[in-house]
Amino acid sequence: MTATNPQTGKGQAKTKVMTMLEAINDAMKVEMRNDDRVVVFGEDVGKKGGVFGTTMGLHEQFGDNRCFDTPLSECGILGAGVGMAVYGMRPVAEIQFLDFIYPGFDQIVSEAAKMRYRSGGEYTCPMVIRSPYGGGIRGGHYHSQSSEAYFCHTPGLKVVIPSTPADAKGLLISSIRDEDPVMFLEPKAIYRHAKDEVPVGEHTVELGKARIAREGTDVTVLCYGAMVPVCEKAADLAQEEHGRSVEIVDLRTLVPLDEHTILESVKKTGRVVVVYEAPKTGGFGGELSAIIAEKAIEYMEGPIVRVAGFDTPFPYSLEHLYMPDPKRVAAGIEKTFVW
Amino acid sequence: MAAKKRSKKKSRKAAAEKAAADSAPAAKPQGLVRLLEDDGSVAKGKDPGLTEETLLYLYEQMVQVREFDRRMLMLQRQGRIGFYGPILGQEAATVGSVAALEHRDWIFPALREGAAAMMRGLSLTEAINQLIGNGADRCKGRQMPCHYTVKEGNYYGMSSVIGTQISHATGAAMAAKIRGDDIVVLGYMGDGATSANDFHCGMNFAAVYKSPCIMFCQNNQWAISVPLSKQSASETLAQKGKAYGMPYVRVDGNDILAVYSVTKEAAARARQGDGPTFIEAVTYRRLGHSSSDDPSKYRDDAEVELWEQRDPVDRFRVYLEKKGLWDEDKEAAFKDDIAKRVNDAIAAAEKEAPPEDETLVTDVYARVTEQQKEQLAEVLALEGRGVNTGAFPL
CATH class of the missing domain: 3.40.50.970 (Thiamin diphosphate (ThDP)-binding fold, Pyr/PP domains)
Incomplete structure (x- = not known):
C-alpha cells in the first residue's frame, strides 16, 4: 500500500x-x-x-x-x-x-x-x-x-x-x-x-513536535498515549451532545515539549482540558496547566480543567472508575463552558 | 577521677590496637598477596621484575599525588577550594592498578582515584581547575571537587552516588566484548560500596556475561564513620567474588608491587576472554572521609598510627633505595620539583575566570531547549544578581 x-x-x-x-x-x-x-x-x-x-x-x-x-x-x-x-x-x-x-x-x-x-x-x-x-x-x-x-x-x-x-x-x-x-x-x-x-523501512518523527490529532475551534484537549483514543471518543460525544468542536493535541513528546503548538491551539479556542491517567496531584497535566496560565491566561474563556487518575494507588477491581474515560473527558469539556 | 579517665583512655587505646591488628592484612584469613615486606625487601623469586623506568614511574606518581593531596587539603582549609576528598595512604592501590593496564583500557573511578586521572592525562592545573570549578574546568564547574573527567584517557566522569559506577564498568566491558575491542575495564569502589545495590547488579552482570573487567575494591576500612565490621559480616570482601562465580584475590593494597601484579594477571585473564576478577586491596584511609569530616570523633589515633607505619610510599622508596634506583639527593630534588609544579598549577588555575553564565543551560541535552533559553534570559535580564556565596555546610 x-x-x-x-x-x-x-x-x-x-x-x-x-x-x-x-x-x-x-x-x-x-x-x-x-x-x-x-x-x-x-x-x-x-x-x-x-x-x-x-x-x-x-x-x-x-x-x-x-x-x-x-x-x-x-x-x-x-x-x-x-x-x-x-x-x-x-x-x-x-x-x-x-x-x-x-x-x-x-x-x-x-x-x-x-x-x-x-x-x-x-x-x-x-x-x-x-x-x-x-x-x-x-x-x-x-x-x-x-x-x-x-x-x-x-x-x-x-x-x-x-x-x-x-x-x-x-x-x-x-x-x-x-x-x-x-x-x-x-x-x-x-x-x-x-x-x-x-x-515501511525508514520512518522518523521529530522529537518535540506535537500532532494535531483532530482539528476543532471551540475547545482544546491536550493528551498523550492511551488517552488520545479516549479523547477522540469524548470529542465525538461533545460534538453529538453539545455541538462542541473539539481540537485534540497529541503531545507525542512531553520533554522536549512543543509549547508552540499547545499555545497556538489554546489561543485559538480559549478553552482547554488536560487529560492524563496518572494520579492528579503532581502529574504532568499540572505542568501543562501552569504553562497555559503563565503564557495564555488572557485568551482563556473558562477554567483550565484537568481530567486525570485518582490520588490513590492504581486499583484493581475499580480501575474503570480510576481511568479517565470518554464520559469523564466529555464532562471535563463541558466544565470549560459552564462553571 | 583523673586516673579512672586515663585508664579508660588506655583501655580504649588497647582495644583500638587490637582492632587495628585484626584488620591488618597479615592477620586476615584466606591469604593475602604480598610481595614487598615492611623493610622494603622482596622474598627470593617473588620480585615481579619491573623495568627501572616502570618502577620510577610508579614511585613518582605516588609522590606526586601525595604532595598534590597535601596541598589541596591546605587550599581547602584556606577557603580557596570548597571541598576535598583526601587520598593519603591509598596511593599504591590506585597507582599500581592503573599502571598494570594499557593506556587504551577504560577506568571507572570512585572518590579517591585522582592519581588515576593524572596518569591518564589530567594535568595538575586541570585538576585544580576542577577543584575550583572555574571556567577552564573540564566539567565546566558543574561538579563538586574530585569529580574529574578525562575523555581522551578513557577516565570516566563519575557521580557522587556510591556504587553506580560498578555497573557502568560492567556495561562498558560488555560493550567492548560485543564490539570485539581489545579493551579491559577497571572499575573502582570502596568497601562501603560493597553494600550498595549496584555492587550486586554490576558484579552479577559482569560474571554472567563474562565481561572483560576488573572490579577493584579499595578496602580502606572506613565509609565515612562506619567501620568495615558494620559494613559486612563476610570474613573478607574478596570472597564475595566467589558467590558471583568470578576469580577473586585479596591483596595488600599498600604494596604497590603486589597490586600491580594481581591487576596485571586479572587484566590478562580479561583480555583472553576469561571474564572478570574481583580484587580486594586492603589499605587504610588515614585522613577523614573528606575535608568536612573529623575522624577523631569515631576512631582512635592508635589505629591511624599503626597504618602510618605501613605507609605504601615509604615502603616502596626503601625498595628502590635497596635496588640503587633512588637516594636522598634524588628524593630531595624530586620533591622540590613537584612542589614547584603544584605551586605553578595552583597559580595558573587561580587565574582562570568562573564559568560563563550560559553554561548553566548547555550540555543538559545536545541542544539547549526553548524552555532553558527562556529561563536563562529571564534571569540574566535582572540586574544585581549577586555572586555565589554558598559553602558546603558540613
Missing part, C-alpha cells in the same frame, strides 16, 4: 498495516540493521521475544550479541545500559513494566540524565529505555502505573509517548538516533488497539 508521508505531507511512502506492537518491533529491526551499535536487552526479550512480543524475532535475526536476555534486575539493566552508552553503543533497554523501574531509578536520574552535563560534554548517554506503561488492562497496582511525571521532572531526559502505530515507529527510530537518553513509554493498553498504515 502507499500513502502520504505523515511527516512531509508529500511523497508516496510505502506503508503496511500494523498494530503499535508490530510497529515498535519494526522500528527496532530497522535500526538494528542500520546501525550495528544498537543492542536490545532486558528480561525475556531474547528467544521469547518479550512478554508482550515487542522484541519478537530480534534474537533470531540479529543473534546473541545484539538482542539478549538479562538477569532479573532493573538496576543492572539500566546500569549496564549506561556503561554501554558511555562506551559508544546505542543501547535499547527494555523494562518489562514501568511499575518495576524503580530499582533502576537512580541509574536514570543520577547517572543517565546527568552524564553530559556533569562531564562538561565529554561523556554522553544515548540510551533508549523502553517500557510499557498505563492502565485499563486489569493489571492492578504493579502493572498499570503511569509515572511519566517523575522522568519529566529530571532535566537531561527526554520523554516520548506515542499514540499511533506510525508515530510509535517514527518516534522510536528518532529516539534511538537521539544523542541523549530517552524514556520511550509505550501505552500497552493500545498495543493491539487499532491497526494503522505504517511507513
Whole structure:
C-alpha cells in the first residue's frame, strides 16, 4: 500500500498495516540493521521475544550479541545500559513494566540524565529505555502505573509517548538516533488497539513536535498515549451532545515539549482540558496547566480543567472508575463552558 | 577521677590496637598477596621484575599525588577550594592498578582515584581547575571537587552516588566484548560500596556475561564513620567474588608491587576472554572521609598510627633505595620539583575566570531547549544578581 508521508505531507511512502506492537518491533529491526551499535536487552526479550512480543524475532535475526536476555534486575539493566552508552553503543533497554523501574531509578536520574552535563560534554548517554506503561488492562497496582511525571521532572531526559502505530515507529527510530537518553513509554493498553498504515523501512518523527490529532475551534484537549483514543471518543460525544468542536493535541513528546503548538491551539479556542491517567496531584497535566496560565491566561474563556487518575494507588477491581474515560473527558469539556 | 579517665583512655587505646591488628592484612584469613615486606625487601623469586623506568614511574606518581593531596587539603582549609576528598595512604592501590593496564583500557573511578586521572592525562592545573570549578574546568564547574573527567584517557566522569559506577564498568566491558575491542575495564569502589545495590547488579552482570573487567575494591576500612565490621559480616570482601562465580584475590593494597601484579594477571585473564576478577586491596584511609569530616570523633589515633607505619610510599622508596634506583639527593630534588609544579598549577588555575553564565543551560541535552533559553534570559535580564556565596555546610 502507499500513502502520504505523515511527516512531509508529500511523497508516496510505502506503508503496511500494523498494530503499535508490530510497529515498535519494526522500528527496532530497522535500526538494528542500520546501525550495528544498537543492542536490545532486558528480561525475556531474547528467544521469547518479550512478554508482550515487542522484541519478537530480534534474537533470531540479529543473534546473541545484539538482542539478549538479562538477569532479573532493573538496576543492572539500566546500569549496564549506561556503561554501554558511555562506551559508544546505542543501547535499547527494555523494562518489562514501568511499575518495576524503580530499582533502576537512580541509574536514570543520577547517572543517565546527568552524564553530559556533569562531564562538561565529554561523556554522553544515548540510551533508549523502553517500557510499557498505563492502565485499563486489569493489571492492578504493579502493572498499570503511569509515572511519566517523575522522568519529566529530571532535566537531561527526554520523554516520548506515542499514540499511533506510525508515530510509535517514527518516534522510536528518532529516539534511538537521539544523542541523549530517552524514556520511550509505550501505552500497552493500545498495543493491539487499532491497526494503522505504517511507513515501511525508514520512518522518523521529530522529537518535540506535537500532532494535531483532530482539528476543532471551540475547545482544546491536550493528551498523550492511551488517552488520545479516549479523547477522540469524548470529542465525538461533545460534538453529538453539545455541538462542541473539539481540537485534540497529541503531545507525542512531553520533554522536549512543543509549547508552540499547545499555545497556538489554546489561543485559538480559549478553552482547554488536560487529560492524563496518572494520579492528579503532581502529574504532568499540572505542568501543562501552569504553562497555559503563565503564557495564555488572557485568551482563556473558562477554567483550565484537568481530567486525570485518582490520588490513590492504581486499583484493581475499580480501575474503570480510576481511568479517565470518554464520559469523564466529555464532562471535563463541558466544565470549560459552564462553571 | 583523673586516673579512672586515663585508664579508660588506655583501655580504649588497647582495644583500638587490637582492632587495628585484626584488620591488618597479615592477620586476615584466606591469604593475602604480598610481595614487598615492611623493610622494603622482596622474598627470593617473588620480585615481579619491573623495568627501572616502570618502577620510577610508579614511585613518582605516588609522590606526586601525595604532595598534590597535601596541598589541596591546605587550599581547602584556606577557603580557596570548597571541598576535598583526601587520598593519603591509598596511593599504591590506585597507582599500581592503573599502571598494570594499557593506556587504551577504560577506568571507572570512585572518590579517591585522582592519581588515576593524572596518569591518564589530567594535568595538575586541570585538576585544580576542577577543584575550583572555574571556567577552564573540564566539567565546566558543574561538579563538586574530585569529580574529574578525562575523555581522551578513557577516565570516566563519575557521580557522587556510591556504587553506580560498578555497573557502568560492567556495561562498558560488555560493550567492548560485543564490539570485539581489545579493551579491559577497571572499575573502582570502596568497601562501603560493597553494600550498595549496584555492587550486586554490576558484579552479577559482569560474571554472567563474562565481561572483560576488573572490579577493584579499595578496602580502606572506613565509609565515612562506619567501620568495615558494620559494613559486612563476610570474613573478607574478596570472597564475595566467589558467590558471583568470578576469580577473586585479596591483596595488600599498600604494596604497590603486589597490586600491580594481581591487576596485571586479572587484566590478562580479561583480555583472553576469561571474564572478570574481583580484587580486594586492603589499605587504610588515614585522613577523614573528606575535608568536612573529623575522624577523631569515631576512631582512635592508635589505629591511624599503626597504618602510618605501613605507609605504601615509604615502603616502596626503601625498595628502590635497596635496588640503587633512588637516594636522598634524588628524593630531595624530586620533591622540590613537584612542589614547584603544584605551586605553578595552583597559580595558573587561580587565574582562570568562573564559568560563563550560559553554561548553566548547555550540555543538559545536545541542544539547549526553548524552555532553558527562556529561563536563562529571564534571569540574566535582572540586574544585581549577586555572586555565589554558598559553602558546603558540613
